[in-house]
Amino acid sequence: MPVLRLPKFGKPVKYAYITGRVRAMKTKLIPHEMYQRMLGMDIPEITRYLEETQYKEEIDLMAKDHSGAELVEYATFANLAKTYRKLLEVSIDEPQFLILEYLRRWDIWNIKTILRGKFYGASEEEIMKYLVPAGELDPEFLEGLAKKERVEEVISAFDGTDYYEALAHYDGQMLSSVENALDKLYYFRMERAVGGTLSVGGGLLLKYVRKEIDVKNLVTLFRMNKAGIEASVIQDNLIPGGKLHEELSRMAGQSYNEFVRGLEGYPFWSAISDVVGEGGGVSRIEARLRAYLVRYAWAISNYHPLSILPVLGYIVSKDTEVSNIRKIVRGKEAGLPAEVIEEQVVA
């Protein structure tokens, strides 16, 4: 039975404080033209530039133990976690609930990082540096997980939680099935938690999230169709819940050219039309789709200025900024040409 969703009087006002705050925080993000300049700098120059921005505190704190690309990477992760935790601390009520639901993706990220670390025998210190404790799982709990010896011990720590069902996919040989199950669980839980509230804010969050799922599935299709993988395997890897799920599922297993022709006319087509040639890399398409998603988040937030959408726009932009900085410094460290790094940068 369809449920009527009516806006409640005074509801948007709950978002006034947090949206005002994130709009001010947005002005502190690194402007797009700066990435071009960073491509021409070496790593110490990039670090010095970042010291003039919001990353100063973390860089100063970590500079005594680390240097080069490592310093930038750890400092940006620490700043990302601090920023997201701040958003949770300064919001209350519905905005806080929705922000936490969205930020649970970092719980998934942390679980994946710990599993991968344990799988490949990384030390506790190494694992801890790549964690972003911005979701519900607190740093102490994550530290406890990182201290465990084996993957199975980490999995058993989640016994009795929602995560266990996804983690039970671990077969002792490959983590990819567990990672895929965790991704699906994240979106399933969000749909269950946010969709159940019937709030206007929750509906707007799901509107963006459905687009995000479509973009993720699209990237999966680009990767797997290009590699010529069987349709049923690809369909298993697609995340349910996207607006275009049925249509994208039908595209699984198609030849690359047929798949690309089928995408013409979709809203995201103009963002990728010039890079979908068979010779181009998927990471370039992924960067373009990510940029499309960031633009989409801000575009819909203009229609709902006092809602969760500006906060989401900021969360996505901040995540993209950190990912861009990491790509640039890691690319520089590996000695990649500026043009190759530029293709990966989301702008």
Next chain:
Amino acid sequence: MVVETITDGGVLYGLLAVGAGLATGLAGIGAGVGEQGIGAAVVGVVAEEPGFLGKGLFLMLLPETLIIFGLAVSLILMFAWTPFA
């Protein structure tokens, strides 16, 4: 006696006073509703950018102009408009 008072306009003057009160009072409530959102947003921005305080206060004052309109109507009703003169 009572009937004479009514025909003298006593009740009507009373209603004028109620109208004047409503004009200012409702305008005040309207301004308050408008200001709650602006105030919260301004505090949010100032928490990040303290330099925005001046502009923020100016934006917060915009709904206050509603009260001036209400007050003007009230003053006209009470002192300038004399239907029984």
